[in-house]
Amino acid sequence: MRAVTITDEILSVQDRATPLPESGCVLVAVAGAGLNGADIMQRRGLYPAPPGWPVDVPGLEFAGTIEALGPDVEGFRVGDRVMGIVGGGAQASHVTTDATTLLRVPDSLDLVVAGGFPEAFTTAFDAIVNQGFLLPGERLLVTGAAGGVGTAAIQIGRLLGADVTASVRDLSRRDELVALGANRVVNPDDVKDAGPYDVVVELVGAASLTNGVLAALNEFARVVVIGVGGGTKAEVNLLGMMAGRITLTGSTLRARSREEKAGIAAAMKQVLLPALAEGTLSVPVLARYSLDTVNEAYERFSAGSKLGKIILEV
Ligand SMILES: NC(=O)c1ccc[n+]([C@@H]2O[C@H](COP(=O)([O-])OP(=O)(O)OC[C@H]3O[C@@H](n4cnc5c(N)ncnc54)[C@H](OP(=O)(O)O)[C@@H]3O)[C@@H](O)[C@H]2O)c1
The missing domain is CATH 3.90.180.10 (Medium-chain alcohol dehydrogenases, catalytic domain)
Structure with missing residues (x-):
């Protein structure tokens, strides 16, 4: 071969x-x-x-x-x-x-x-369903949403009846991401204003978590870290997590x-x-x-x- x-x-x-x-x-x-x-x-x-x-x-x-x-x-x-x-x-x-x-x-x-x-859809499916426990009608945030896993996560979120927010650096992607199922497409700096979210598929990592994601969660939100290209270390307000009964988890496939x-x-x-x-x-x-x-x-x-x-x- x-x-x-x-x-x-x-x-x-x-x-x-x-x-x-x-x-x-x-x-x-x-x-x-x-x-x-x-x-x-x-x-x-x-x-x-x-x-x-x-x-x-x-x-x-x-x-x-x-x-x-x-x-x-x-x-x-x-x-x-x-x-x-x-x-x-x-x-x-x-x-x-x-x-x-x-x-x-x-x-x-x-x-x-x-x-x-297989890789992108298995990763996104496992994050959304098995780790994030997404329910129909919940609000899903996908960061780094234009890549392989992100475009899979948007589509799976739509398929499962979620309201999907896609966060991307390049907003010229908006029409393509809306066509895939995103209800809205935002710049990373606008993630907080577009929240709150019930489930987050975090594909960027620390820079994204601390730039609005952790400050825009509903009670009982589940944040699933899948990618860390934007950093592995983030400062987390544990009191805020306790008050919101937040789950912060991660996964590799x-x-x-x-x-x-x-x-x-x-x-x-x-x-x-x-x-x-x-x-x-x-x-x-x-x-x-x-x-x-x-x-x-x-x-x-x-x-x-x-x-x-x-x-x-x-
Ligand atoms: N845990 C697992 O089992 C697993 C499985 C598969 C993938 N992953 C990881 O998940 C991540 C996404 O995978 P992928 O296949 O979708 O990769 P990809 O196709 O390369 O997409 C990555 C996306 O993230 C964006 N991005 C990268 N760095 C960023 C930053 N600092 N701030 C904002 N956006 C940023 C990129 O935007 P630009 O186009 O603007 O650069 C791109 O749209 C990767 O880190 C990958 O290693 C993990």
């Missing part, structure tokens, strides 16, 4: 032995693999793959076609169109993964574009157990896949790059100012 490979922070495409699927696993011929911030950090040596996953092949998400089944796989056949999250190794022509964590790609969705769905990932996938199958199939949910794609132009893809991701996903076409 061909695999994007990191050697001393240099990216290249190398030939590797195609892995054989173990018990309960499938071998997928990858069509599309989305880029994520974790890949950029892994390349810089700051975010190593968790145990059991390739140490030098990046990639947390893929979509493709099942090429072979390992022993004891139920419910899938060779040729099925599937997508999923992995702990690493997705930016390659082939990947093996546990069948219980797979989602089927709807017929209506391009298989390459589907490669940008990559190192979760197979069982946890399978549980989230099962819930997404019920809640998100029908909406994806009928087009209520979509994967906004900024750009597609071939495997051979992987360096350009990483450069474009790192440059920022993007709406939606960057996807490697394998």
Whole structure:
């Protein structure tokens, strides 16, 4: 197989032995693999793959076609169109993964574009539903809302009946974010005035939390920290949290157990896949790059100012 490979922070495409699927696993011929911030950090040596996953092949998400089944796989056949999250190794022509964590790609969705769905939508779904306990009619704030996870979170919030506020630095994105489901789009400096919020998907981190978010919460609000590109340390008024019965929590997806990932996938199958199939949910794609132009893809991701996903076409 061909695999994007990191050697001393240099990216290249190398030939590797195609892995054989173990018990309960499938071998997928990858069509599309989305880029994520974790890949950029892994390349810089700051975010190593968790145990059991390739140490030098990046990639947390893929979509493709099942090429072979390992022993004891139920419910899938060779040729099925599937997508999923992995702990690493997705930016390659082939990947093996546990069948219980797979989602089927709807017929209506391009298989390459589907490669940008799993990581962002799983992260956003888990944050909003499993950590944020969002209820219909509640007010959801998504910060850093124009990126992959943000655009997924806006759409999931709308799907679940929330009033959605999107916070972005570049307000020229307003129309696109409203089309995805945002009720309003605000600059980070106006987050407080547009509140209060019941659930916050915090994709920026400390700078955002202290710039209005923590001062704009309803009683019993749930703040879920997912990204910390804007800083890891924030001063928090604990008395205010006590008075408001606020929950401040955080989450990472990559190192979760197979069982946890399978549980989230099962819930997404019920809640998100029908909406994806009928087009209520979509994967906004900024750009597609071939495997051979992987360096350009990483450069474009790192440059920022993007709406939606960057996807490697394998
Ligand atoms: N915890 C997890 O399991 C998990 C999973 C996936 C992703 N993440 C993290 O979640 C974050 C979002 O992921 P993503 O895939 O959506 O990334 P992305 O596509 O790069 O989007 C990031 C967004 O955040 C904005 N942003 C970055 N720094 C900012 C700052 N200091 N102030 C205001 N806005 C800022 C960017 O705006 P501009 O366009 O203006 O730069 C961009 O719209 C990343 O930090 C990523 O590492 C965590």
